[in-house]
Amino acid sequence: MQVDKGRTFIGRFQFKADILLSIAEVCEKENIRLATFTVIGALNGVKLGYYNQDAKKYIDCVSLDKKLEITSCTGNVSLKDSKLFVHAHITLADHEGRCFGGHLMPDSSIFAAEYSITELLGGELHRKPDPETGLSLW
Amino acid sequence: MQVDKGRTFIGRFQFKADILLSIAEVCEKENIRLATFTVIGALNGVKLGYYNQDAKKYIDCVSLDKKLEITSCTGNVSLKDSKLFVHAHITLADHEGRCFGGHLMPDSSIFAAEYSITELLGGELHRKPDPETGLSLW
């Protein structure tokens, strides 16, 4: 789908906040319905999801209750059941440089995080159940 | 080189498609000659390349024939021998959170993948052999 870039929002999220909720909050406040974003920073806890392609469920999850740098976090904001839905994937590193990553689940805990959110105008994307994968896709 | 952002294309690639070919297909259809992009999603197979800086060849490659989340995939589209050339680097995570990454080679197999491609206008970049590195660079 062809769209145009709208406003950009850049800033930092609050200490101890959740990344997914923080992104949704900016989008709700600014009336954004379609966007892409990037985040860098550090967390002191995160839960990562892995989609089991055979079982068609996020049944494999890894909880990391330690201090981690966010080496990349990218994703998009679109609509699911007419509500904002934030889809983010994240890569993290511990103090020895080892990386961990996956689908970002709720309940991350921000130590410090800087975001850039780019609004997209001229179209909407709605997530609907996709029989082939079992996921909610555009 | 200074350029301007043109159109943005956001959507999802087809099940079992190849990432590099899928990006090129959007660009060819839309007559894009310079772009940047990001992709998130999941694969069920990928080949990663490592450039051997001494031998000046991609002689080291890792094939992963398993289900992986794409935790980041970024790159650019430019021209090589007057044809579209997609250059992508990728980070992946398995179901235990372990990360793998490298230069994305052909023949990846998409499970689900969401892309954002930003067209750049006002200039072209052509890849040519660079003696110092042995790579095709702008």
Added chain:
Amino acid sequence: MQVDKGRTFIGRFQFKADILLSIAEVCEKENIRLATFTVIGALNGVKLGYYNQDAKKYIDCVSLDKKLEITSCTGNVSLKDSKLFVHAHITLADHEGRCFGGHLMPDSSIFAAEYSITELLGGELHRKPDPETGLSLW
């Protein structure tokens, strides 16, 4: 903070240059005071920082003196003490696909690196000491 996207600069950095200095150089030359960027490519040496959230210092660092692919490098450019400050996080992969990552420290050595820098207009962000985290934040 709401801003507008300005000019985009795309190109490659010089062989053996430092990533952080190379980004700052483009921004200084082009009079950019706020920006986001992405870089992909390869290095032949890098130092990664980990912020110790308890000690409030970057006391844990990992130096990698080997050839690595940059699988992602994202960040922003803003102001600190009225000077340009480049904040970048990076993920790397070695020839066996293993990933390393963290806060990008000075003295990386580029083998080949392609960048995209997006200028942001209509506002400035200044880093100031943040008592809660000990970091310099907006």
